[in-house]
Amino acid sequence: MQSLAVRECDQGDFEEVAQLGERCYLNASHNRPESMFDRKRAYQPGLFLIGELECRVVSTVMAGYEGRRGWINLLAVDPDYRRLGLGRAMMVAAHERLAALGCPKVNLQIRVWNSDAVAFYERLGYSLDLCYSMGKSIEPSTQE
Template identity: 50%
Template sequence: MTTSPALSIRPFDASTDTDAVLALWLEAFPEYGDPSRPHRDPRVSIANKLAMQPELFFVALHDRRVVGTVMAGYDGHRGWLYSLAVVREARRLGFGRALVVHAEQALAALGCLKVNLQVLSAKSDIQGFYEAIGYRADAVVSLGKRLETPPLRN
């Protein structure tokens, strides 16, 4: 667990954190509230993460309140970061950076040598955040395909 006088980071606990994480994600990722985008259902994202490497799903707390999240994944080849979010009033206080560092350390402890992430091209402010903490655009094209396989559900 990462701790500072103002912030602590620990693994997600479904019994205490779910409602706060859902509220945060709906604020940070407005597309999560769009019913025409079922692949962005935050409850499904949580359930899927809890089924796969739940120890890499972290929440940041400030005064015992969830103020941020990050999910990480590692497939033995590359690490990935997902769903980095900080509540609006706590942005620019170093909480996002602390979450990224915490996730990077967890990935490194698993033997991960490179971390990837994706940012929507329209979110230049988010790209700037990642560039400020050392991430650079790779010369790759990101391709995706939606599968018809139903998502995991509890």
């Protein structure tokens, strides 16, 4: 298999990224892919990464840094290419970019039903932080 090419996501990648989200169940009804894509392209776009194999988008990760912690969102690998190290490669790429910004620690949230993701992140050295994860929409039309 060709090696994964990781690069910053750009405007022309939207359709493929949205399709990958559909295949990976990331496009929940309240997570409108257009709005997520546009917001991230406008803010810290260098932390929104895609992975390509033979010019086809097979993986994504959206990282962020607010000055204290780094955050990971939308990590996804095409179901046809799982368990080949691509998820790990996307996380390494995100960690490298966050570290270059001076970020000391990375946090992430996992849906309670997603035990596969828990197992994956544990393999990468993540462990449970005993915290409540709470959220509140501050834009009336969104639940993101």
